[in-house]
Amino acid sequence: MKAYWALGIAGGVLIASASVHAWAQAGASESSTASNGTAIAASGSMSAKDTRKADRALRRKVYSAIVTHKEINAGNISVIAKAGAVTLDGTVVDASQRSGAQSRYLADHEAAQACFRDAIAIARQQGARSLELRTATSLARLCQREANVGAARQTLAAIHGAFAEGFDTADWQEAKALLDAPV
Known part of the structure; x- marks a missing residue:
């Protein structure tokens, strides 16, 4: 049984490598x-x-x-x-950031916060730290207007503090200014 399985895998690998090789040659021409x-x-x-x-x-x-x-x-x-x-x-704005911004302008703060939190999670999964920082800054600004800034500032501070370079970027400086501003 194991021999048949191994033979099947070897045959599949052979067919896949032959088709990739043929495709690469056709693509080159x-x-x-x-x-x-x-x-x-x-x-x-x-x-x-x-x-x-x-x-x-x-x-x-x-x-x-x-x-x-x-x-x-x-x-x-x-x-x-x-x-x-x-x-x-x-730059390309992530769809969840865009819908978060649209919700913010429609004064639906809970939906906007949820969209921003989703965007932060997606950026974290993708390893897109600058997008994570930008979105956390937007979330903190939204929460600042509601006087509900505590949790958002903590999230922003954690993301901001994780940076070891890129201190001259506009996103990092904007986040720093927001964190340095009095509450």
Whole structure:
């Protein structure tokens, strides 16, 4: 029984590795033809004008792919293409942060607090410490208006105190200013 099981696993691994290898080869040929000359641009055989044209086309393709996702606000994202390499810069607000902010503006403080706490938990799970800090700061600001700032300040202080670098970032400085402010 164990022999059949081991043989089945070995066969599955063999089939998976063969299909991945074949897919990688097919993808390599497709990407070289679909890149509109970006590989040629990188090798230096295209003129500067053609390289810029290919980079603009690539930038438009990437930006249009980002825009197709309705949950992403692409207004805060810049796409830079240079010699076929794409760099994305900007910020994307997490959906739970966005709904928390919307709830806050609708004066539903309990729902806003729940959304912010969910966003903190998600950021913690993902290891996104800067998003965790930003969300904890938003939660503390919301609770400050309600004179219910104790627990939120404790959460913010714990997250803020865990940072060993990044003291010059706007999020860290905003959290520090909020913690230093009199209650």
